[in-house]
Amino acid sequence: MINMNLDKIDTTILEILEKDARTSFREIARKLDVSPDTISKRFQKLKELGIIVDSTVIINPKKIGYSFISRFGVDVKPAYSSQVLEEIIKIPSVIVASKLVGKYDLISIIVVKNFQHLCELREIILEMPYVEKVEASMWINTMELCPCYFLI
Template identity: 35%
Template sequence: MANNNNLQLDELDLQILDLLIKDCRTPYLEIARICHVSGGTIHVRMKKMEDMGIIKGTRIILNLPKLGYDVCCFVGIFVDKTSSFNYVFDEMQKIKEVVELHITTGAYSIFAKVICKNISDLQELLMHKINTIDGIQRTDTFISLNQPIDRNITL
């Protein structure tokens, strides 16, 4: 949030965001009480931050292993040429196991986070979905063993 001045956020906006980062289910009236303003003010501020694109929505965070998804991986993707990027993005969008996609610097053109139920599903994903996409030259896969830090940025 380096460009706060361009985004026209004030201390109240930042305080609201900080409270929501800690618990996005905090009711507007509770936020209002903590911030010493009215519930209507919180509603207006939230709408403003949504309109500005600062708040992009809300999400539920699932405990994936409890749902049977035990494998989290990162796939480094080498794209054969720049003109292939949009096609690769479109095809990767269709794969439900791909939960994040990043254009990167360094060794890989793209870095994808994928979630699978098991190693067999990962193998199927790599061999028959990702590596068959035209424009992908090759991939490197990194299996996550543990995630000791999982947090949002604090303001």
């Protein structure tokens, strides 16, 4: 199931940039046999359409002092989940946060430095207004995360 509005040029741009977002437009243009201008325009279009949300450098958290990943499940007072979600995403070290249909109301994936840091993070979330319950789990032996989604 592929987005109907995209042609071969668009999908190739996406494929190349997902692997290396610093690839020059000139290089992509050469591969597709079109002008760099075309690539630049398409890139802008993909951004305007909200297909490309963002671009970033992928940092290895283990090299900058983080030691593991933790998954938080958060229960909140009904109708306040959006509000709490906005607060959670502001916490440094949070990689992903989302509303969830399932066991918890919100889920958040966080990189953690050490046990003390883990406890602090839990406290921070617990102290937010409307939060009723926080459950943390520690991820060990984590298989590589899909980098275009989780950016670790």
